[in-house]
Amino acid sequence: MELNYDYLIPLFIWIVAVLALWNLHRYAGFLNRRYFLLSFLIVTLFAAAGIGYIAQTEKTSRPIRTVAVLPVVAVSDERHLTPESVLLAYHASQMAAAALDSPFSVVPLEWPFEMANLDSVVFPAYWQRLARATGYDFLCLGEYSRNGDLLSLRLTLLEPQRNAERAKADFRVPVDGLPNGAAQIAQWLVGTINGSDIKAPPPETLPPAFYQAYLHLILRDPKAALPLLRPLFQRSPENRDVIVLLAKAEFADTALVTLEQKKREVRLQDLSERLADLSDGDTTDVELARLAGEGFLWREKFNEAAVYGLRAYRHARCHPKVLNLLARLHFTRYRPLGFFNEVEIYKQALQCNPGDLQALLELAAAYMQLYRTVEAQTLLEKALQINPNHPDILNALGQIYVSRGLTEKIFTTYQKILELQPRNPVAYYNLGIYYYHSGQDSIAQRFFERAVQVGNHRDSRLYLAKIAEKQGRLDDAIEYLRQRIRLKTGEHDVYAEEARRHLFQLMLALGKVDSTGRVLDATVSPNRD
Numbered sequence: 001m002e003l004n005y006d007y008l009i010p011l012f013i014w015i016v017a018v019l020a021l022w023n024l025h026r027y028a029g030f031l032n033r034r035y036f037l038l039s040f041l042i043v044t045l046f047a048a049a050g051i052g053y054i055a056q057t058e059k060t061s062r063p064i065r066t067v068a069v070l071p072v073v074a075v076s077d078e079r080h081l082t083p084e085s086v087l088l089a090y091h092a093s094q095m096a097a098a099a100l101d102s103p104f105s106v107v108p109l110e111w112p113f114e115m116a117n118l119d120s121v122v123f124p125a126y127w128q129r130l131a132r133a134t135g136y137d138f139l140c141l142g143e144y145s146r147n148g149d150l151l152s153l154r155l156t157l158l159e160p161q162r163n164a165e166r167a168k169a170d171f172r173v174p175v176d177g178l179p180n181g182a183a184q185i186a187q188w189l190v191g192t193i194n195g196s197d198i199k200a201p202p203p204e205t206l207p208p209a210f211y212q213a214y215l216h217l218i219l220r221d222p223k224a225a226l227p228l229l230r231p232l233f234q235r236s237p238e239n240r241d242v243i244v245l246l247a248k249a250e251f252a253d254t255a256l257v258t259l260e261q262k263k264r265e266v267r268l269q270d271l272s273e274r275l276a277d278l279s280d281g282d283t284t285d286v287e288l289a290r291l292a293g294e295g296f297l298w299r300e301k302f303n304e305a306a307v308y309g310l311r312a313y314r315h316a317r318c319h320p321k322v323l324n325l326l327a328r329l330h331f332t333r334y335r336p337l338g339f340f341n342e343v344e345i346y347k348q349a350l351q352c353n354p355g356d357l358q359a360l361l362e363l364a365a366a367y368m369q370l371y372r373t374v375e376a377q378t379l380l381e382k383a384l385q386i387n388p389n390h391p392d393i394l395n396a397l398g399q400i401y402v403s404r405g406l407t408e409k410i411f412t413t414y415q416k417i418l419e420l421q422p423r424n425p426v427a428y429y430n431l432g433i434y435y436y437h438s439g440q441d442s443i444a445q446r447f448f449e450r451a452v453q454v455g456n457h458r459d460s461r462l463y464l465a466k467i468a469e470k471q472g473r474l475d476d477a478i479e480y481l482r483q484r485i486r487l488k489t490g491e492h493d494v495y496a497e498e499a500r501r502h503l504f505q506l507m508l509a510l511g512k513v514d515s516t517g518r519v520l521d522a523t524v525s526p527n528r529d
Helices: 005-026 033-061 083-099 124-134 175-194 208-218 222-235 240-252 261-281 286-298 302-315 320-327 331-337 342-352 357-369 373-386 391-404 407-420 425-437 441-455 460-470 474-486 494-509
Strands: 065-069 073-075 104-106 138-147 150-159 164-174
Touching (some): 065 083, 083 104, 083 138, 083 175, 083 208, 124 138, 124 373, 138 175, 150 175, 164 175, 208 222, 240 261, 240 286, 261 286, 261 302, 286 320, 302 331, 320 331, 320 342, 342 357, 357 373, 373 391, 391 407, 391 425, 407 425, 425 460, 441 460, 460 474, 460 494, 474 494
Parallel strands (some): 065 104, 065 138, 073 138
16 A cells, blocks of 8 residues: 555644654643643644545545556467457456445456557567556556366566556466456456455456457457447347447448448447447446436437436546547536536546547547647657557648648648558548649549548548539539438438538529429430530
């Protein structure tokens, strides 16, 4: 246990007061024995009250100390992660989280991977550097080798901020007894971190597909995780672990953004309602409430999203994912909590977890909307030092370089992005934006067409319509605008609304419709004067 030096303040005041009273009684003769004892009692009570107040507020005044438990790495011909790696870490971290009180917080398994270079996650030295950069206080990592029916595990608990090794441990675990191995790891972790002991039975394991799906998720491949999780959800619609992991995979799937609102409603309705039911049954479960809120937010049911988001916040005020959810609500929802705007919320989320990628990208986007582009650039360039090849950070930086016209950085950044992701539609779209605003429409057109080809990019069609209109290809312009309208993602899709307005103006100018939008002559060619 660490000493809180705040306790020394009332203790020091008490000593000084007692010495002063003793001097007044013994040498100055100002206090008789009765008044000396009474004054001594009063001073002692005040000191005890001060110490009690510090003890009462210590949990909230101490910073949260984050604990990250990583999947152990399988060591054979090469180092790699396996479903067994995930099983051991998942259940060990859950048991440790239940046993460790404030100020310790065990982070979910996937969080440390958000900022990671996936080519390096099997190397301990890389994790120590990453944990130091992203603020984790304790880091449990290890490796295992398989000998027949036994796994030989070697674990290390590090304190990255102190660049220190806290403890090492070796375990031998039967392949058919992995839950016992997870319990042993959790017991060792909790005992090493704060000296307490876990007295709990080994956890019940889930189907192998669950751990394989989790492995896909932490390696940033939710599309591969979903086909494994959906059948599990159909078979076990009440299983909390399956539902939570399915929700994480669904909400991480980038295809969800491109769906029309009605299709998202169909896809997410059953899952989000199930999350809400489970959260109503256990209102203290932060993940259930948070994910229920996020599901309703995707479905554009904002009142329900606020109910569950605020429920999660009441139980976890320094949970970056909860804060990210609140920031996406209307400002009237979070103003009573003391946040003036979304920038403040995202800053708080990054204080709670400096490695939270969503908060980082959203904060940069908020800076861009406020025309604070230099702050956005500084924030992302600092993050890029942690992982120079992270595609999401590179994409966000590329957009900033385009907006600022930093030509050299634009081409360096997008060259790297397209080396990493040759079929990245956002990269082609942003390059198209750069050339379009540089007046080089023919080059911009090729990039926008490529963005549509490789990723069915919605907003590229809006610019293709503008270019076609400039070139007098009005049939093509009208078709691109209609396509963009059909790809509308919801009521708040401003680019679909822009396409609708421009289509109306174009059709009105061509005499295809009147000022009320009534079609005048459907047979008239849009190219007719």
